[in-house]
Amino acid sequence: MITVSNLTKIYGKLKAVDDFSFEVRPGEIVGLLGPNGAGKTSTLQCIVGIQTPSAGVIRIDGHNMAEDPVAAKRSLAFMADEPNLFDYLTVSEHLRLTARLYNVSDFDARFSALMEELQLTEKVSALPAELSRGMKQKVAIACGLLHEPKALLFDEPLTGLDPLGISHMKKTIVTRGRAGGAVIVSSHLLHLVEEICTRVVIIDRGRKVADGTIAEISAQAAAEGSSLEQAFLKITGPAA
Amino acid sequence: MGPLLYLTLCSVRNRIVVRLRRLKEPRYAVGMVVGLGYLWFVFLRPRRVPGGISGLLASAEARTAIELAGAAILFFSAALTAVLSSWLPTMRRPALNFSKGEIQFLFPAPLTRKELVRYKVLRTQVGVLIASAVLTIVFRGASLANGWMVFAGMTLILANLNLYNTGLVLNQRQGAWRLAPGIIAAAATITLAGVTALDWGALSSLSSAGDVFREITRLANTGPAAIVLWPFRALVRLPLAQTPAAFLRALPGPVSMLTLAYVWTVNSNASFEEGSAELAERIARIRRGPQPSAPKVRSMAAPFRLALTGRPETAILWKNLIAVGRYLSLTTLLRFLPLLFVLPMLLARGSRGGVSAAMAGLCVAIYIMTILLGPQLARNDLRQDLGNLRALKTWPVNGAAIVRGEVAAPAVLLTLIAWLCALYGLIFAASLEVPPSWAVAAALLAPGLILVQLLAQNASAVLWPSWTLQGAGRARGVEVMGQRLIMMLGLLVVLVVAVLPAAAGGAAIGFAVYFVTGAVAIIPAAAGAAAILFAEAFIASQMIGALLDRTDVSAIDAPG
Numbered sequence A: 001m002i003t004v005s006n007l008t009k010i011y012g013k014l015k016a017v018d019d020f021s022f023e024v025r026p027g028e029i030v031g032l033l034g035p036n037g038a039g040k041t042s043t044l045q046c047i048v049g050i051q052t053p054s055a056g057v058i059r060i061d062g063h064n065m066a067e068d069p070v071a072a073k074r075s076l077a078f079m080a081d082e083p084n085l086f087d088y089l090t091v092s093e094h095l096r097l098t099a100r101l102y103n104v105s106d107f108d109a110r111f112s113a114l115m116e117e118l119q120l121t122e123k124v125s126a127l128p129a130e131l132s133r134g135m136k137q138k139v140a141i142a143c144g145l146l147h148e149p150k151a152l153l154f155d156e157p158l159t160g161l162d163p164l165g166i167s168h169m170k171k172t173i174v175t176r177g178r179a180g181g182a183v184i185v186s187s188h189l190l191h192l193v194e195e196i197c198t199r200v201v202i203i204d205r206g207r208k209v210a211d212g213t214i215a216e217i218s219a220q221a222a223a224e225g226s227s228l229e230q231a232f233l234k235i236t237g238p239a240a
Numbered sequence B: 001m002g003p004l005l006y007l008t009l010c011s012v013r014n015r016i017v018v019r020l021r022r023l024k025e026p027r028y029a030v031g032m033v034v035g036l037g038y039l040w041f042v043f044l045r046p047r048r049v050p051g052g053i054s055g056l057l058a059s060a061e062a063r064t065a066i067e068l069a070g071a072a073i074l075f076f077s078a079a080l081t082a083v084l085s086s087w088l089p090t091m092r093r094p095a096l097n098f099s100k101g102e103i104q105f106l107f108p109a110p111l112t113r114k115e116l117v118r119y120k121v122l123r124t125q126v127g128v129l130i131a132s133a134v135l136t137i138v139f140r141g142a143s144l145a146n147g148w149m150v151f152a153g154m155t156l157i158l159a160n161l162n163l164y165n166t167g168l169v170l171n172q173r174q175g176a177w178r179l180a181p182g183i184i185a186a187a188a189t190i191t192l193a194g195v196t197a198l199d200w201g202a203l204s205s206l207s208s209a210g211d212v213f214r215e216i217t218r219l220a221n222t223g224p225a226a227i228v229l230w231p232f233r234a235l236v237r238l239p240l241a242q243t244p245a246a247f248l249r250a251l252p253g254p255v256s257m258l259t260l261a262y263v264w265t266v267n268s269n270a271s272f273e274e275g276s277a278e279l280a281e282r283i284a285r286i287r288r289g290p291q292p293s294a295p296k297v298r299s300m301a302a303p304f305r306l307a308l309t310g311r312p313e314t315a316i317l318w319k320n321l322i323a324v325g326r327y328l329s330l331t332t333l334l335r336f337l338p339l340l341f342v343l344p345m346l347l348a349r350g351s352r353g354g355v356s357a358a359m360a361g362l363c364v365a366i367y368i369m370t371i372l373l374g375p376q377l378a379r380n381d382l383r384q385d386l387g388n389l390r391a392l393k394t395w396p397v398n399g400a401a402i403v404r405g406e407v408a409a410p411a412v413l414l415t416l417i418a419w420l421c422a423l424y425g426l427i428f429a430a431s432l433e434v435p436p437s438w439a440v441a442a443a444l445l446a447p448g449l450i451l452v453q454l455l456a457q458n459a460s461a462v463l464w465p466s467w468t469l470q471g472a473g474r475a476r477g478v479e480v481m482g483q484r485l486i487m488m489l490g491l492l493v494v495l496v497v498a499v500l501p502a503a504a505g506g507a508a509i510g511f512a513v514y515f516v517t518g519a520v521a522i523i524p525a526a527a528g529a530a531a532i533l534f535a536e537a538f539i540a541s542q543m544i545g546a547l548l549d550r551t552d553v554s555a556i557d558a559p560g
Helices: A040-047 A069-074 A091-101 A107-117 A133-146 A163-178 A190-196 A214-220 A228-236 B003-024 B026-044 B052-056 B060-087 B100-106 B113-139 B147-171 B175-198 B200-205 B209-221 B223-240 B244-250 B252-266 B273-288 B312-327 B330-335 B337-348 B353-372 B382-394 B399-432 B436-463 B478-517 B522-550
Strands: A002-011 A014-024 A029-033 A055-060 A076-079 A151-155 A182-186 A199-204 A207-212
Touching (some): A014 A040, A029 A040, A029 A163, A029 A190, A040 A055, A040 A151, A091 A107, A091 A133, A091 B312, A107 A133, A151 A163, A163 A182, A163 A190, A182 A190, A199 A228, A207 A214, A207 A228, B003 B026, B003 B113, B026 B478, B060 B209, B060 B223, B113 B147, B113 B252, B147 B223, B147 B244, B175 B200, B200 B209, B209 B223, B223 B244, B244 B252, B312 B399, B353 B436, B382 B399, B399 B436, B436 B478, B478 B522
Parallel strands (some): A151 A182
Antiparallel strands (some): A002 A014, A002 A055, A199 A207
8 A cells, every 4th residue: 555665865965764665555554663863754754745755666555656646645644743734724624625635525424523533523613723732633633534545644643642632543543554544653652653553664764674563573683572662772772 | 151151152153153054055145145235235335425314413403403302202112111011911011032942941940030131131132232233224324434333322222221121021010119110200201291381381482493492402401301301312312422522421321321220120029931931932923923813713704615526726715715814804804895985986976087086096006016016915825835835745636736726815816906996997087088998908917917926926935935934934134135135036027028928919919900990909909918828827837836746845944
C-alpha cells in the first residue's frame, strides 16, 4: 500500500534522508522510530507530498507520488504532530471542506459517526480559537479519517491528548489497521509503538538501521528478551 | 558578565549575524542594495534647500512656538495616561512586555524581581534608540553634522516617556498610591485651565494671531503654568538646541528626570508576571495571524452551502469567502447599502452637475484604485494560506485548481467593487453626457485586469514564499524592504506585459468594427481585450499550479 524506494532528501549540504526504503502492507501498523533529527518527519512529509524527494520513488496504493500525486493523495491521510487548522473555519466546516476535496458522498453519516467517536459533537460550531490543543488534534484526525483512507500516517499522535483521548487515539489507530489500512506511526513513545505496532522501522542519521517485528529487532540488536527501548538505544546509541 | 547582559548581547549579536549571513543570498543582497538606495534617495541625499528641523528653526519665535506646542503635547499625553491608568481599570495593561521565551527561562530563574525589571526596562531602550535614529533622519537639517543633538534629544524624550509609562503601570498596582499620578495630573491640568480662564479677558480682546501667541508665551513663562510646563519644555528644548553649548545647558533637567523615572520604575514592588504572561500569549496570537472573535461566529453563516461534489476551486472559494465574512462584518457593510443606492440617486438628479461630476470622478478614482491596489491589499488567497501550505499539499487537488480556487475569492470581491464603481459612475455621468459604453467597457475589463494581477501576486508567493509570508515567519529589515520594492516593480512589469496583448487585441477588434460599420465600438473592443486577459489568466494559473506542485515547503525561510 505504501512503498518507499531509495528515498533521499537533501537540504543544502545536509542529507536528511539517505537511500531509505521500506514498505507498509494493508493491515500493518508500522512504527517509524529514530532519534531527534534522524529524518522521520522529512520521510513522512515526502511520503504525503508536502516535500519533494531529492531522489527515490514513493507509491501509495500503486500511484507514484511524483507522477500522479492527486490519485496518490486520494488514498492517504496525514495527521501531523501540530494540528494546523484554518483559523476561520468551524469544526463542521473543516469536515465539509475535506468531504468536498476528497469527494465523500455519504458525508452526513460519516460526519456524525466521527464526531461521536472523537467526542466532538458539542464542538461542531466552534472555531479553532475556541478549542484546546487536544480538541484541535481531534479535528485534524477527524478530517484525516473522513474519507476512509487506505494509508494513514500519524506523526506523534498522542501529543496534547488527555488520558481518555490517548486511549481513544490508540483504539482509532488499531481499528484502522485491523480494517485493512496501512498505517505508519512516528513517535518517540516506545511503549506506544510496542503496544500498537505490528512492525518497526528504525531510522538513524537518514538511513534505515532496523526493520522487523519487535522480536526480530531485539534479535538484530543482540538484545534478545529485552524491551524495544533497550534494543532502540543499542541500535541508535553512540556505539552503533 | 551578568546573565541578563549576556542574553542581551548574544541576542543583538546573533540577530546582526543572521542578517549579515543571509546577505550571502543574492535575493537579500540585491534587496539590501535597493533598500539602502531607496532610504538614501528619500531621506539621506543632500538637500539644496535647508529642510527638516533646521529649516523650521530659522527664527527664535518659531523655536519658542515649537517648544510650547511640543511641551503641550507631551503634557496632555502624560496627564491623560496618568488619569486613565488611575481611574479606568480597562486601560490597565501589563507594564513589561516579556516574550514567551523570557517568561519560560527568566521567571523561574534565581533572579530578583528588581533584576528582571531593570533588564526589561534597559532592553526596551534599544527600541528607543532605533526610534530616535529614525526621527533624527526624518527631522534632520541640510546635513547630519548637528544631527547628534537631535538624536540625543529625541532619545532623552522617548526614554523619559517610556520609563514614565512603565513606572505608571507598575505603580498603579500599589494600593493606596495607585491614584497619586492621576490626582497630580488632574491638579496640573486644572492649574493650566485656571490660568487660561483667569487671563481669558485679555486673550479674547487681542486681535492678531501674533499678539495671542505673545500672550500665551508670557503665561507659559510666568506663575504656576511655568512650573507645570517646565519638565516638558526642558525635554523639548534638547532636540531644538542650535549649538552644543545650548544643548549642554539644557541637559541637566532631562537627565535628572530620567534618573528619577528610572529609580521610581526599577524600585517598584508591583506584580507584573501574570500580566506579562498574558501579554506574551496575546502577542503570540497576533503574530500567528488574525483571529476571529468567538462570539460573532455563530451569527455569521457561510456565504453559500458547499455541495459535496463538484470542482475543488469552488470549495476553496467557499473557504476563503468564509474568511472574509468573519474578518469583516457583512452585516455592517450591508447597513451602508441603502446609503450607497440613495445618495447617488439624489445627487445625480436635477442640475447638480458639479456634485455629479465630483461623484463620477470619485467612482473613477475608486475603480482605478481597486484595479491597481486591490490585488495587493486583498490577500485572502494563497498569500494568506502560505502558513497552511503543508495542509494544502496533502489535498488530492492539482496545483492549478488550488491556485484558481485561491484567487477566486479576492477576484470576486474586487470585481464587485469595480462593477459598483462602474454602475455609480454611469448614474452620476448621466447628466455629464458621458457615453454609457465607457462604464460597460470598464465593467468588462475589470475582472481580467484583477485576475492577472492576483495571479502575479500569487506567483510571487509560490516562487518566493519568504517574500510574501506574514506574521511570525515574516523576514524583516532594509533588505526585505528592498525586496518588496523589487516585487512591486516586477508586478508592474507583469501588468504591462499582460495588458499589451489584450490592448492590441481589443484595438484590432475596435478598428475592425469601425471599418465595417463606421461606429466607434468600445464595448466589442473591451470584450475582446477581456477575453484575452481571461485566456492569459488561465494559462498563468496552469503555470503557477505546476510551480506549486513542485514547491517544497522546506523552501519557506525561517524568520529573519
